[in-house]
Amino acid sequence: MKLPKELYNGVIILIGISLYFMLMEILGLADLYYLRLFNVLFVFYGTNRTLRMNYKQGKNLFASNAFSALTTSLLGVFLSVLALIAYSYFQGGDAYLQSLSKTFLFGGGPSIMTYSISLLFEGIVSAVIISFMLLLYWDNLLKND
Numbered sequence: 215m216k217l218p219k220e221l222y223n224g225v226i227i228l229i230g231i232s233l234y235f236m237l238m239e240i241l242g243l244a245d246l247y248y249l250r251l252f253n254v255l256f257v258f259y260g261t262n263r264t265l266r267m268n269y270k271q272g273k274n275l276f277a278s279n280a281f282s283a284l285t286t287s288l289l290g291v292f293l294s295v296l297a298l299i300a301y302s303y304f305q306g307g308d309a310y311l312q313s314l315s316k317t318f319l320f321g322g323g324p325s326i327m328t329y330s331i332s333l334l335f336e337g338i339v340s341a342v343i344i345s346f347m348l349l350l351y352w353d354n355l356l357k358n359d
Contacts, residue, residue, distance in 0.1 A: 219267050220285040223260040227290025230256035232297055253294075257344050261287045265352050276353060283345040291337035295330050302326045 217225075231253045238244045264286040268279050302311055303326065311326050324332075 219264055220282055221289060223264045223267075223286045224289030224293060226263070227256050227260035227287070228293040228297060230259065231290070231294045254340055254344065257287050257290055257341060258348070260290050261341075261344055262348050265348055269352060269356070274356065276349065279352070280345065280349055283349055284342065287341035287345050288338065291334065291341050295334045295337060298333065299326060299330050302329075 234253060234256065235244070235250075238246075238249055243249055261283050264282055265279060268282055273279060273282075308325060311324065311329055
């Protein structure tokens with residue numbers, strides 16, 4: 215059974231983000247909040263890959279490509295947040311989370327769910343912005359050809 219390209223590329227986003235954060239933790243760079251911003255590159259990659267596949271297959275309708283791009287990026291974000299929740303519980307729950315939240319958005323002691331929900335909202339906004347940026351890029355690229 216062949217997986218839909220949106221799911222396949224969403225899993226690629228998950229794998230990229232997971233490996234990136236694991237590498238940051240291994241190298242001792244997990245406390246540097248500005249390095250966490252680079253996870254957006256994996257969302258760009260997976261979403262762009264889906265759009266490239268659509269255009270190679272001759273799917274040029276903006277609406278269907280928008281749905282495909284949003285599905286890919288949102289799947290990548292949702293899967294990444296679920297993986298973070300599982301990993302946080304595996305590493306010790308709220309005690310592990312406190313080491314992350316010292317340099318992030320929260321004061322006090324957020325729970326895993328509070329932390330994850332805020333990252334989910336941030337991820338959804340990023341996914342929408344990235345999807346539409348890439349849609350406009352591809353739409354402009356096709357009009358110029």
